[in-house]
Amino acid sequence: MSTSSQPLALSAGTPHNRSLSAQILDVTGLDPARCYQCGKCSAGCPMASEMDLKTHEIIRLLQLDMRERLLASESIWMCLTCETCTTRCPNVFDPAAVIDALREIVLRENPGLVPRRISAFHSAFLDQIRANGRVFEFGLVASYKLRSGALFADVDSVPGMLARGKLALAPRRIEAIQDIRRIFEQCAMERPR
Amino acid sequence: MRNGEAAMKVGYFPGCSLHATAREYEESLKAIAPALDLQLEEIRDWACCGATSAHSTNHLLSVALPARTLVLAARQNLDRVFAPCAACYNRLASAQHAIEHDKKVASQVESILGASFGHPIGVLSIAQLLSEMTDRIRSKAIVPLKELKVACYYGCLLVRPPEICRFDDPEAPTSLESIVTAAGAVPVKWDKALECCGGGFSLSRTASVVRLGRSILRSAKDSGAQALIVACPMCHSNLDFRQRAINRSAGDDRPMPVLFISQLVGLSMGLDPVRLGLNRHFVNPQPFLSTISAGRVEHREQA
Numbered sequence: 001m002s003t004s005s006q007p008l009a010l011s012a013g014t015p016h017n018r019s020l021s022a023q024i025l026d027v028t029g030l031d032p033a034r035c036y037q038c039g040k041c042s043a044g045c046p047m048a049s050e051m052d053l054k055t056h057e058i059i060r061l062l063q064l065d066m067r068e069r070l071l072a073s074e075s076i077w078m079c080l081t082c083e084t085c086t087t088r089c090p091n092v093f094d095p096a097a098v099i100d101a102l103r104e105i106v107l108r109e110n111p112g113l114v115p116r117r118i119s120a121f122h123s124a125f126l127d128q129i130r131a132n133g134r135v136f137e138f139g140l141v142a143s144y145k146l147r148s149g150a151l152f153a154d155v156d157s158v159p160g161m162l163a164r165g166k167l168a169l170a171p172r173r174i175e176a177i178q179d180i181r182r183i184f185e186q187c188a189m190e191r192p193r
Numbered sequence: 194m195r196n197g198e199a200a201m202k203v204g205y206f207p208g209c210s211l212h213a214t215a216r217e218y219e220e221s222l223k224a225i226a227p228a229l230d231l232q233l234e235e236i237r238d239w240a241c242c243g244a245t246s247a248h249s250t251n252h253l254l255s256v257a258l259p260a261r262t263l264v265l266a267a268r269q270n271l272d273r274v275f276a277p278c279a280a281c282y283n284r285l286a287s288a289q290h291a292i293e294h295d296k297k298v299a300s301q302v303e304s305i306l307g308a309s310f311g312h313p314i315g316v317l318s319i320a321q322l323l324s325e326m327t328d329r330i331r332s333k334a335i336v337p338l339k340e341l342k343v344a345c346y347y348g349c350l351l352v353r354p355p356e357i358c359r360f361d362d363p364e365a366p367t368s369l370e371s372i373v374t375a376a377g378a379v380p381v382k383w384d385k386a387l388e389c390c391g392g393g394f395s396l397s398r399t400a401s402v403v404r405l406g407r408s409i410l411r412s413a414k415d416s417g418a419q420a421l422i423v424a425c426p427m428c429h430s431n432l433d434f435r436q437r438a439i440n441r442s443a444g445d446d447r448p449m450p451v452l453f454i455s456q457l458v459g460l461s462m463g464l465d466p467v468r469l470g471l472n473r474h475f476v477n478p479q480p481f482l483s484t485i486s487a488g489r490v491e492h493r494e495q496a
């Protein structure tokens with residue numbers, strides 16, 4: 001865990017003496033109590049069929065402060081942030097922003113709960129930015145494979161990508177890479193494992 | 194509207210994909226820009242917008258990375274920045290929105306960047322940019338695309354969420370249709386124009402991307418469209434590169450060419466398909482190109 005004194009998105013303090021709703025309100029300015037459980041968010045969610053907790057159920061567990069069940073659910077990692085729910089909520093609530101905030105809480109409090117492939121992807125992606133300022137896709141895929149253990153997925157697509165000139169083989173670093181490193185340090189990055 | 198006026202200059206944020214897997218998107222943009230009197234001034238030393246991985250893990254990071262790019266744009270005296278990738282567009286526009294509406298985050302980010310925000314920057318998607326140029330597109334369209342039916346695919350982030358985009362209708366948008374119509378093609382009515390393609394899950398949840406792509410492609414094919422028109426490198430990759438897997442899983446081998454909207458505009462101008470990067474696609478675009486007598490590209494079948 002990082003011990004940076006820089007402001008984190010979440011206020012410091014022992015998390016468990018406050019309700020999850022209060023934490024969410026703090027970070028997003030959104031009060032989960034506002035949601036009246038109409039279910040419109042889940043009705044349009046492209047990932048609903050794969051989620052054990054649908055979008056409105058995620059908000060419901062928040063209202064009930066069922067912290068363990070909610071933070072351990074894979075569903076919060078399945079959200080694509082497609083903004084369909086946020087666009088459609090008749091109550092001007094923002095489930096996509098709430099789910100992002102929940103992910104951030106999991107990363108800070110119990111990063112072991114992040115599904116391996118998802119955490120491997122985010123770690124590989126952010127490492128690319130930290131190293132070069134930009135994402136070097138070949139490096140991203142290689143690093144993702146090592147972290148996720150999905151070594152053989154998509155190997156057959158490499159020749160096709162190369163033949164089409166779609167894969168750069170060496171990264172190009174931006175000039176002011178120190179800017180990026182400082183941004184990462186100061187944002188007190190909590191890296192998924 | 195700036196239709197018909199003299200040359201337009203906008204800041205240009207290509208984003209990481211346009212220098213790799215979506216090279217043809219940048220190639221086609223650079224090919225059509227001169228004909229549209231459009232000057233794309235690249236933001237010097239831009240960095241990645243942070244994409245899904247930043248906003249899923251650290252809100253501050255997800256604002257600070259694109260905010261740096263906005264600061265660089267202001268230093269280049271640019272008022273507007275064009276981000277051709279819908280996901281980059283969403284991150285840059287969200288950062289600009291946070292800078293204007295969330296004082297706490299704005300001041301945190303100013304201290305992180307060691308810079309203060311100057312004038313507000315207008316962030317433009319390709320739908321916004323080309324919508325302003327429909328008159329020019331129409332006047333440059335020399336290849337008749339009349340019979341060509343296309344399905345315009347917005348995906349999730351081109352017009353959503355509405356308070357960030359402040360452009361077009363978030364449920365029944367028409368901007369892409371107006372652009373392809375100006376180019377001479379015929380937009381079809383279909384019902385999956387706004388469904389998400391699975392975005393950044395291409396590697397980490399490929400099965401989800403295949404499932405979502407299946408319903409998008411089926412709807413596009415059933416609508417009678419001869420091509421799917423996209424405005425985002427992730428949508429393109431999920432629907433072109435992943436199309437073979439999608440078609441296999443659907444037991445449906447009808448190919449559906451997937452074109453960036455800038456490629457369609459370029460074809461209407463009579464530009465060489467190779468200059469527009471159509472040789473880089475995974476789904477063979479030749480039958481489609483032959484329909485409009487647009488010349489040939491060398492196509493390699495997917496291994």
Ligand code: SF4
Pocket residue numbers: 034035036037038039040041042055056059088089090091092093094095
């Ligand atoms: S659409 Fe809005 S009000 Fe309805 S259940 Fe979802 S978050 Fe709650």
Ligand code: SF4
Pocket residue numbers: 041044045046047048055078079080081082083084085086095096099
């Ligand atoms: S933003 Fe997430 S929860 Fe909301 S509709 Fe999209 S995938 Fe579902």
